[in-house]
Amino acid sequence: MIAFNSPRRQFLGQASCAAVSSIPVLNTLLNLSFAEKLAAVTAPTNSDYRAVVCLFLSGGNDSFNMLVPRETSAYAQYQATRSNLALAPGSLIDIHPTGQNTFAVHGGMPEIAALFEAGQAAFVANVGTLIEPVQNRTQVSAVTKQLPLGLYSHSDQIEQWQTSLPNQRSGIGWAGRTADLLQGLNANQKVPMNISLDGSNVWQTGHQNAEYAITTGGAVALENYDFGWQQYDTTTQAFSQSVDSHLAQQYSNILMQTFNTRKKAALDAYNAFTSATAASLPGSISFPGSYVGSRLQMIAKAIQGHAHAALGAVRQTFFVNLGGWDHHSGVLNLQGQMLPQISQAIGAFYNQLVAMNMQDKVTLYTASDFGRTLTSNGQGSDHAWGSNQFVVGGSVQGRKIYGSFPSLALNPDTGPEQNPLDTGSGRLIPTTSCDQFFAELALWLGVSPTDLPLVLPNIGNFYTPSASNPPLGFMM
Known part of the structure; x- marks a missing residue:
């Protein structure tokens, strides 16, 4: 870093x-x-801790089976369009957005449904990568609007969801740009503001900062090195003393000195993080032993009060990536297995936040490459554009669906246009941009409205940072 x-x-x-x-x-x-x-930048008070957790579902989650309309005519349209991919009413869990029509979530997500009904979760409908607003398929087919690079491409869309730069290829993410602005607020600079449970990623890479990668067991150590004295382990003791002596050296060779400095910084970060996260979590909350469950449990250890205080952190981000969502076949069976894992892990994570009295200080959101076609390819669905995502946290203005949930009608091959958002096969043009979605989170983290274009360069195409109203309104 x-x-x-x-x-x-x-x-x-x-x-x-x-x-x-x-x-x-x-x-x-x-x-x-x-x-x-x-x-x-002015540092907030020590009590003003805030963290954002990104749960990235790489592969492209079929999110129109994660959030389903239940109003009679809208559900009938959903059934007709999705054909053999439509979920039966009995397999859904109804939710009741305030002042909106009834919707439902996938039957494997009771924890998310409960959080939504309790006002601690919200959905953002039909959100996706946009350079500028696009109103209809004619603008897409005639290319009269600027369109994101590599639409429907996994690599391009993953990058753009993490950079919020759909008009260029970049290795700098919006959380990285946020850390460039806010990292200095953290009193202890040994451990970066951005922490990843899944290694290197674009989202947390900035111009001046990068992610600090850990595992479900905590910080990654230098093998056979221990910063504490090991009385009965002569091998570790000898190796550790040797490393320490090398770290104490000053080299005239710039490359060697830079390497030595970085290695020393990595060990300092390891020592600080390991000490800060050593304590057990309060509340006896049971986390599932799943891929996401174990990662969210480690994040909880890093954000509990004494841990982030020991790290001198008032602002943090965390990254978790769960792959396997490219369901060109078997989408119903695979989502039936995978969505419950997500729901159970997030349910336990929120309960842990409550046990630590930190539910208002942490917000988790989901992201994915893109949505998927509303139409069936016979066994699954294919790459599309707009998708539905959700946010969870005590500071979320919950029990609402933000943005505009689209019509799920398909355009005929010939004749009058039935749905201007359908570019073909139910590939829906997003009605909410990623910029608007991320702006809510960036502002909540502490990025000032005047600095927002530094973090999200295209935000001015969708929202005026100086406006009195929020980009979407889902954060308190």
């Missing part, structure tokens, strides 16, 4: 914008903007 060190931070605090703009290494407009803003 490349981070601003203390001298640079002091310099930025004293320098004028004109002076900062003359630094050669900060030679892009975006980096200059970040440098200028870092000097102006």
Whole structure:
């Protein structure tokens, strides 16, 4: 991780914008903007801890079977369009959005349904990558609107959901850009603001910061190294002393010294994180032993009060990636197995937050490559565009469906257009942009409205940052 060190931070605090703009290494407009803003960020009080958890469902979740309309005519349209992929009413769990028609969630998601009904979860309907608003399929077919690069491509759309830059290919994510602005708020700079349970990712990669990768067992150690004295383990003791002596060396070779500095920083981070997360979780909450369950349990250890206090953290993000959602076949059976794992893990995670009295300080959201075709390919569904996602947390304005849930009608091959959002086979044009979705979370984390375009460069195409109203309204 490349981070601003203390001298640079002091310099930025004293320098004028004109002076900062003359630094050669900060030679892009975006980096200059970040440098200028870092000097102006004010740390919140210690009690004002906030964290965002991204649960990425890579492969493209068929989310129109995760959230289903239940109003009579809308459900009949759903059945007609989805044909053999439609879920029967008896397999669904009805939810009752405030002031909206009745919807339902997949029958394997009772925990999400309960959180929604209790006001701690909300859905964002038909959200996707957009450069600018697109109203109908004619604009798509005639290319009279700018369209995201590589529509329907896994790699392109995963990248764009993590960068919120659908008009360019980039290795810098919006959580990384957020950390470039907010990392300095954390008193302890040994452990980065962005922590990943699934290794390197674009979402948490910034210009000046990157993710800190851990496992379900905690921080990753240097094999046979222990920062504490091991009285009865002479092998570990000897190896650790050897490493420490190397770390204490000063090298004239820049490459060797840089490597040594990075290794020392990694060990310092390991020591800090391991000490901070050593305590057991309160409340005797039972987490499922699933892939997501074990990761959310580790995240809970990192955010419990004494842990984030020990880390000096007031802002954090966490990343979890669960693959296997590319269901070109077997979608009903596979979702029947996978969605319950998601629901159970999130249910346990929220209960743990309540046990720690931190439910208002943590927000979890889902993301995926794209939605899938409403039509069946015979055995499953194919790559599409707009999708439904959900957010969970005590600061979520829950029991609502945000955005515009689309008509699920299909356009005929010939004749008048029935649904302007259907580009073919039920590939729906998003009615809400990723920028609007992410802006809610970025603002809640503490990014100022004036800084929002630094984190989400295209936000001005969908929302005016200086507006008195929020982008979508799902965060308190």
